Amino acid sequence: MDLINPSVVDLSRFQFALTALYHFMFVPLTLGLTFMLAAMETVYVVTGKQIYKDMAQFWGKLFGINFALGVATGLTMEFEFGTNWSMYSRFFGDMFGTPLAIEGLMAFFMESTFVGIMFFGWDRLSRQGHLAVTYLVALGSNLSALWILVANASMNVPDGAHFDPDTMRMTFDSFVHVVFNPDSQAKFVHTSVAGYVTASLFVMGISSFYLLRREHRQFAARSFRMAAIFGIISTVAVITLGDVLGRMDYEHQPTKIAAIEGLWHTSKPPYEPWILAALPDDAKQESYFEIGVPYVLTPLITHSFNTPITGMRELQEQAGPRIESGITAVAALKRYGETHLAEDLAIFQAHENDMGYGFLATRHAPNQDVSGMTDEQLHTVVEQTKPDILPNVFVTFWAFRLMVFLSLYFFVIFAVAAYLSLKKQLERYPLFLKICLWSIPLPVLATEFGWITAEAGRQPWTVFERLPTFMSASSHGVGYMLFSLAGFTVLYSIFIAAELYLMFKFARLGPDSHGTHEPENSTPSLSVIAH
Amino acid sequence: MAGFKARHMVGERRSIMDLYTILKLVWAGLLCILLIGLGLMVGMDMGVGTLLRFVGRNDAERRTALNIIGPHWDGNQVWFILGGGAIFAAFPTLYATSFSVFYVVMILLLFSMILRPVAFEYRSKVDARLWRASWDWAFLVSGFLPMFVYGAAFGNILQGVGYHFAWSGQYFQDSSFFSYLLNPFAILCGLMAVSLSVFQGGVMLMMRAENPIYARARGYAQTAALSGAALFVIGGVWIRNVRGFVLLEGEPGMPANPMRGQHVSMEAGAWLHNYTAHPVLWLLPVLGIFSMLAGAAFVRANRPYLAWWTGLGTWIGTIGTVAGAMFPFFMPSTTNPDQSLTIWNSSASQYGLTCMLVVALIFVPIILSYTAWCYYIMGGKVRTENIVNDTHSY
Numbered sequence: 001m002d003l004i005n006p007s008v009v010d011l012s013r014f015q016f017a018l019t020a021l022y023h024f025m026f027v028p029l030t031l032g033l034t035f036m037l038a039a040m041e042t043v044y045v046v047t048g049k050q051i052y053k054d055m056a057q058f059w060g061k062l063f064g065i066n067f068a069l070g071v072a073t074g075l076t077m078e079f080e081f082g083t084n085w086s087m088y089s090r091f092f093g094d095m096f097g098t099p100l101a102i103e104g105l106m107a108f109f110m111e112s113t114f115v116g117i118m119f120f121g122w123d124r125l126s127r128q129g130h131l132a133v134t135y136l137v138a139l140g141s142n143l144s145a146l147w148i149l150v151a152n153a154s155m156n157v158p159d160g161a162h163f164d165p166d167t168m169r170m171t172f173d174s175f176v177h178v179v180f181n182p183d184s185q186a187k188f189v190h191t192s193v194a195g196y197v198t199a200s201l202f203v204m205g206i207s208s209f210y211l212l213r214r215e216h217r218q219f220a221a222r223s224f225r226m227a228a229i230f231g232i233i234s235t236v237a238v239i240t241l242g243d244v245l246g247r248m249d250y251e252h253q254p255t256k257i258a259a260i261e262g263l264w265h266t267s268k269p270p271y272e273p274w275i276l277a278a279l280p281d282d283a284k285q286e287s288y289f290e291i292g293v294p295y296v297l298t299p300l301i302t303h304s305f306n307t308p309i310t311g312m313r314e315l316q317e318q319a320g321p322r323i324e325s326g327i328t329a330v331a332a333l334k335r336y337g338e339t340h341l342a343e344d345l346a347i348f349q350a351h352e353n354d355m356g357y358g359f360l361a362t363r364h365a366p367n368q369d370v371s372g373m374t375d376e377q378l379h380t381v382v383e384q385t386k387p388d389i390l391p392n393v394f395v396t397f398w399a400f401r402l403m404v405f406l407s408l409y410f411f412v413i414f415a416v417a418a419y420l421s422l423k424k425q426l427e428r429y430p431l432f433l434k435i436c437l438w439s440i441p442l443p444v445l446a447t448e449f450g451w452i453t454a455e456a457g458r459q460p461w462t463v464f465e466r467l468p469t470f471m472s473a474s475s476h477g478v479g480y481m482l483f484s485l486a487g488f489t490v491l492y493s494i495f496i497a498a499e500l501y502l503m504f505k506f507a508r509l510g511p512d513s514h515g516t517h518e519p520e521n522s523t524p525s526l527s528v529i530a531h
Numbered sequence: 532m533a534g535f536k537a538r539h540m541v542g543e544r545r546s547i548m549d550l551y552t553i554l555k556l557v558w559a560g561l562l563c564i565l566l567i568g569l570g571l572m573v574g575m576d577m578g579v580g581t582l583l584r585f586v587g588r589n590d591a592e593r594r595t596a597l598n599i600i601g602p603h604w605d606g607n608q609v610w611f612i613l614g615g616g617a618i619f620a621a622f623p624t625l626y627a628t629s630f631s632v633f634y635v636v637m638i639l640l641l642f643s644m645i646l647r648p649v650a651f652e653y654r655s656k657v658d659a660r661l662w663r664a665s666w667d668w669a670f671l672v673s674g675f676l677p678m679f680v681y682g683a684a685f686g687n688i689l690q691g692v693g694y695h696f697a698w699s700g701q702y703f704q705d706s707s708f709f710s711y712l713l714n715p716f717a718i719l720c721g722l723m724a725v726s727l728s729v730f731q732g733g734v735m736l737m738m739r740a741e742n743p744i745y746a747r748a749r750g751y752a753q754t755a756a757l758s759g760a761a762l763f764v765i766g767g768v769w770i771r772n773v774r775g776f777v778l779l780e781g782e783p784g785m786p787a788n789p790m791r792g793q794h795v796s797m798e799a800g801a802w803l804h805n806y807t808a809h810p811v812l813w814l815l816p817v818l819g820i821f822s823m824l825a826g827a828a829f830v831r832a833n834r835p836y837l838a839w840w841t842g843l844g845t846w847i848g849t850i851g852t853v854a855g856a857m858f859p860f861f862m863p864s865t866t867n868p869d870q871s872l873t874i875w876n877s878s879a880s881q882y883g884l885t886c887m888l889v890v891a892l893i894f895v896p897i898i899l900s901y902t903a904w905c906y907y908i909m910g911g912k913v914r915t916e917n918i919v920n921d922t923h924s925y
Contacts, residue, residue: 067652068653069649082629083630085627086702089619093627096619098883101619101621104612105894105895114901114905116909120602124908172883173880334699337790337791475702484638491646
């Protein structure tokens with residue numbers, strides 16, 4: 001089998017990671033801020049108080065600046081599966097394309113159509129009518145996340161499809177299995193509430209800025225309180241669902257969970273420590289400077305006290321027979337493509353479940369062809385392929401830890417924020433307000449680390465145990481890749497500069513920049529703020 | 532049509548249409564509708580973008596022009612995303628192959644498409660000459676370039692592109708950027724798509740703007756309709772000499788695998804075979820030309836609403852003409868014609884197509900009704916003085 005130039009695969013991966021991480025700088029804020037806007041507007045419609053309309057319009061303006069980039073960079077993602085991951089898209093598109101198309105039909109269309117009315121329709125709709133539009137935007141953006149994560153989950157746990165040797169691809173066979181994929185539901189809630197955390201801290205941070213400068217105090221205090229409450233609930237949810245996701249990985253992706261925990265050897269319950277920090281060495285397959293908390297790992301992952309968790313070295317040894325069987329499968333599949341003989345098909349079907357491991361081995365086979373190897377060659381190839389089944393432990397381990405440490409930090413911040421704002425003592429603690437302000441980018445960072453954990457942890461596969469990443473890319477020249485990478489770098493740098501400039505500009509201007517805003521009472525008393 | 536003929540020659544006997552074949556045909560039809568919708572709606576916004584610097588001579592006029600499509604461009608752009616999504620789901624092999632074959636083109640298209648949302652959102656938020664002038668240029672590039680590429684891609688597909696598959700289904704590319712994009716026939720098709728988009732954008736401006744924007748848009752729309760008609764006729768004559776493809780062997784109900792069960796030959800003028808076999812297809816190019824001429828006449832008569840609907844006829848006529856010529860081919864391969872992508876060998880599975888059809892039947896009517904509602908809510912003339920005083924506008 002011809003292999004794609006490994007540096008083109010690396011460049012394709014780099015480009016996908018770059019554009020996905022960039023896209024995900026804007027998505028979480030969209031997910032969360034839409035619901036906060038809807039909540040603000042609901043209070044406005046119910047109470048009729050102008051200040052809540054001002055809040056919805058002002059935060060709506062900042063939402064718009066962010067939304068534009070979320071939409072624009074999302075386009076890249078839809079393109080890249082086709083432009084850079086041709087084999088993946090052909091191999092898995094029968095199933096993977098469906099949730100993506102549903103996302104367009106059900107969610108993205110709704111969100112994009114109504115967002116125009118949300119910005120432009122304030123004077124053309126009744127209050128209730130406009131509120132309904134805002135809710136539809138919020139619903140649309142969150143449904144969009146749902147379908148994207150359903151698609152992503154199917155890469156991690158490819159339920160609802162089987163490989164068909166006559167079409168040489170995964171054939172979609174169960175919509176229900178795709179939608180109710182164990183991975184997708186937990187992943188959706190985990191990711192969307194991570195967006196709510198981001199939005200809460202965004203609103204809280206900018207409100208802190210006004211409180212520090214003693215500007216728009218009533219406006220800022222109300223926004224802050226709403227965000228703090230929204231934030232504490234979301235953070236609890238994000239941590240809970242993160243735990244659920246960990247269990248999913250434990251059941252379905254043992255290599256990912258072992259890499260996340262830096263577990264080179266099978267755990268010894270109940271003492272086995274949860275490693276707080278370490279320096280994993282992927283080449284030597286061990287970790288240095290481990291600092292752990294004893295007795296924590298087993299209950300954390302398995303929700304029991306005596307179940308061992310298989311370590312990476314054991315996992316790669318266990319993979320040996322699967323690699324060998326996979327090699328038989330791939331060789332039979334190739335013969336079947338030429339001969340269409342029932343006996344080749346029968347051999348393939350007997351080893352079908354290990355086919356992905358056979359593909360994984362092609363890299364090490366003579367002439368990149370696993371058929372017709374001698375026993376000695378077979379043994380060498382199997383040995384060489386074994387370590388390939390593990391993801392990069394250093395990246396997976398640390399991305400996960402940074403995400404967890406940040407989410408614990410958010411829990412503390414929101415707890416203090418909720419307490420202080422309900423007690424109306426915020427302005428007495430300027431240092432805390434400063435911390436809130438400077439923490440605005442951290443939830444985005446935590447979400448990115450989460451994404452890295454999920455994606456790096458799935459390696460070496462694009463479709464778990466079915467299709468290796470190195471086979472998935474399009475066979476472009478290095479020149480093509482450099483061209484597109486250079487373009488993305490230039491364009492995306494301009495975008496982020498423009499977006500930050502506008503965000504700072506409008507955040508500094510504050511809610512008064514809106515024509516509708518009525519000047520605040522010049523001496524706001526705390527009792528006013530309380531309402 | 533060639534597919535059916537071929538099957539009789541091979542002499543196999545099966546029911547004319549099994550369910551899988553019908554589903555493939557339905558989705559190929561839906562794909563055509565999406566491509567038409569995309570050309571019409573996205574093309575209209577892009578036309579406004581292309582014309583922006585020419586119909587608006589000062590900032591207030593340009594803002595008026597932008598706000599005419601302001602509330603809708605985002606929804607319209609979804610046609611584009613939906614087009615991509617539908618190809619991915621219904622014809623995954625076509626999506627995987629065409630997007631990679633046209634890599635440089637697709638990346639340029641993508642850059643333009645992501646520039647536009649940002650330009651809309653950011654342009655009028657800062658009151659500085661250089662800032663706004665830069666975004667106006669961004670509108671010009673991101674309006675002209677994607678439509679050009681959209682048309683040029685059709686031109687290239689008609690001539691066939693170079694790619695083949697290995698036994699594993701791994702796709703390999705055999706031709707480079709310069710050997711397929713920059714050829715005269717593709718450039719002609721690209722310019723034609725630009726003409727249609729400028730026409731539609733100009734008509735939209737006429738519908739919603741007052742003088743002086745109205746008068747300028749009228750001039751551009753008229754020229755665009757006439758040049759579109761001229762290019763279409765030239766392209767039609769030219770295609771007689773373009774090398775076409777003939778499906779000699781290939782079952783409509785075959786498993787969707789481009790590596791097996793198909794035999795294809797190349798011959799000049801083959802794209803007219805379907806027209807010879809089914810003369811009724813000539814109605815499509817006639818509809819295209821007639822619509823363009825009628826569009827020019829309506830614009831001249833100051834009837835922009837009628838002219839807008841001729842735009843629909845134009846897109847049905849042009850996309851329909853190409854589809855009629857190529858059926859059942861999607862994207863022929865020049866380096867391994869037997870692996871050419873057709874409706875039959877590049878579709879999703881029967882289950883996948885059925886699923887998507889159910890979803891589309893539920894959601895497309897919903898989408899059409901709320902899109903119409905949004906136009907109703909935001910309808911009426913856009914006046915320059917309202918734009919400048921309105922804090923919500925672009």
